[in-house]
Amino acid sequence: MPVAKGAQAEVALATTEGPPAAGVTTEKGGSAAGAGAGGSVAGLLAVPSELRPLPNKRNWGPVIALGAVSAVWLGVGVVMTVASNDANSGGRAQRRQIFAAGGGCVASPSFAERCAELQRSGERAGRLGDIALGSYVLSGLLATGAVTYALWPRRSAQGSKALLVLPEPRAQGVSVVMVNAW
Known part of the structure; x- marks a missing residue:
């Protein structure tokens, strides 16, 4: 909804029920990784259930x-x-x-x-x-x-130890941000 300059508008997040995705737990306990990535999210906000470390195993x-x-x-x-x-x-x-x-x-x-x-x-x-x-x-x-x-030391990227999935609330809806270093 467009708002004119200087005008005020009330913005609220609406919840809609949709198919859950894997990796992120919502406030109501549902799973919703990929929330905001083209589908509706079950629950108000998606929050990460846990940090998942990337595989760091050496091939023996x-x-x-x-x-x-x-x-x-x-x-x-x-x-x-x-x-x-x-x-x-x-x-x-x-x-x-x-x-x-x-x-x-x-x-x-x-x-x-x-x-x-x-x-x-x-x-x-x-x-x-x-x-x-x-x-x-x-x-x-x-x-x-x-x-x-x-x-021999493996490639060392300090940030590549875990993939962090975080919700990002916006005026248009909720999206998901993935944080990592490759």
Whole structure:
């Protein structure tokens, strides 16, 4: 209702019954979130029933996955270290046998087969040791990634902890104001 300048008019809020919405409790106990957002409100004024915190949970799936894969690669490293040590032990035993027989592997045709086997044992031990080292490095990187993800601070917006829904009475009716920081 338009009012001329200098004139007085009495303004009153009228209540109408309408479908309740979720999130805000009215004075009469009804629910009315979204009050004033296109529909009528049950009750005189809508007031917030409680502050609802936004979900502030960290997703632990990547930490668990990275930790599990890190543990697998650590296990691979341990197995490869044991296999490398076994190959080294076999090579040392072969070398002792060659020396005990009075031979050597430098230009000795009589021990050529044994020396070739000794060479293969040494190469195998070195290859397994390299795989073990790579496994340890990969395991450490994955574990570092898991710890970094777990300890990395989440976005900090102080106002984003809760969504506040408040009524806003106006001359044309009642509306709802939502307050938050994103």
